Amino acid sequence: MNAKTIEDIGRKLSKAGKRLHEQGLVIGSSGNISARIPGTETFLIKPSGVRMGFLKPEELVLVNLEGKKVKGELDVSLETPMHAAIYRARGDVQAVVHTHPPTATAFGIAKMEVLPLQIEMFMRFPNGVPVVPFEAPGSKALAETVQKKIANCDALILENHGIVTVGSNIEAACDLNEMVEEAAKIQFIVTLLTGKDAVNLAELKQKFKTESTVK
Numbered sequence: 001m002n003a004k005t006i007e008d009i010g011r012k013l014s015k016a017g018k019r020l021h022e023q024g025l026v027i028g029s030s031g032n033i034s035a036r037i038p039g040t041e042t043f044l045i046k047p048s049g050v051r052m053g054f055l056k057p058e059e060l061v062l063v064n065l066e067g068k069k070v071k072g073e074l075d076v077s078l079e080t081p082m083h084a085a086i087y088r089a090r091g092d093v094q095a096v097v098h099t100h101p102p103t104a105t106a107f108g109i110a111k112m113e114v115l116p117l118q119i120e121m122f123m124r125f126p127n128g129v130p131v132v133p134f135e136a137p138g139s140k141a142l143a144e145t146v147q148k149k150i151a152n153c154d155a156l157i158l159e160n161h162g163i164v165t166v167g168s169n170i171e172a173a174c175d176l177n178e179m180v181e182e183a184a185k186i187q188f189i190v191t192l193l194t195g196k197d198a199v200n201l202a203e204l205k206q207k208f209k210t211e212s213t214v215k
Ligand SMILES: [Zn+2]
Pocket: 031, 098, 099, 100, 137, 161, 162
């Protein structure tokens, strides 16, 4: 295992934590982020109880794909089973970001999916971002539920909890986190302006007519 690669990924995760905190997607020590160490069966994850915005690269914990600690002083994040389950299910995923952004989290509490009302959101998530049913944080049941759903969608809303996004690197996973929160804000404003029933996925697909050109 290349120590320099691990250091580089650690620095990127630390930077990503600062970004997520500054964007208001997490507060205090809530949320967790991780990134796979390429060519290995391991990933680096934020430790439990450490503030996301002040995460130091050397504090990160190295974990295997079963979620067991391989190296590190601190305890692993509570949601390590969920991160490990995602990496096992999706060989293409290199990073996972879990946050509690206020608007998208509120959608999860209201059991409302975030719809792709805006064209760029539609091109990335033509079917919107689904809500997965509540399971206790850190539980095997949550890991299994997310593992099944993440197979078809790079972003999920966790009922009464927060959101999860994945990407080919940590920056891409953070981009999607910001995108989902922004889309939730837009949808909230649109429903205030026009009413909840004015938002319709079938009509949107017809309008954008890009179904055949997007995944
Ligand atoms: Zn959480």
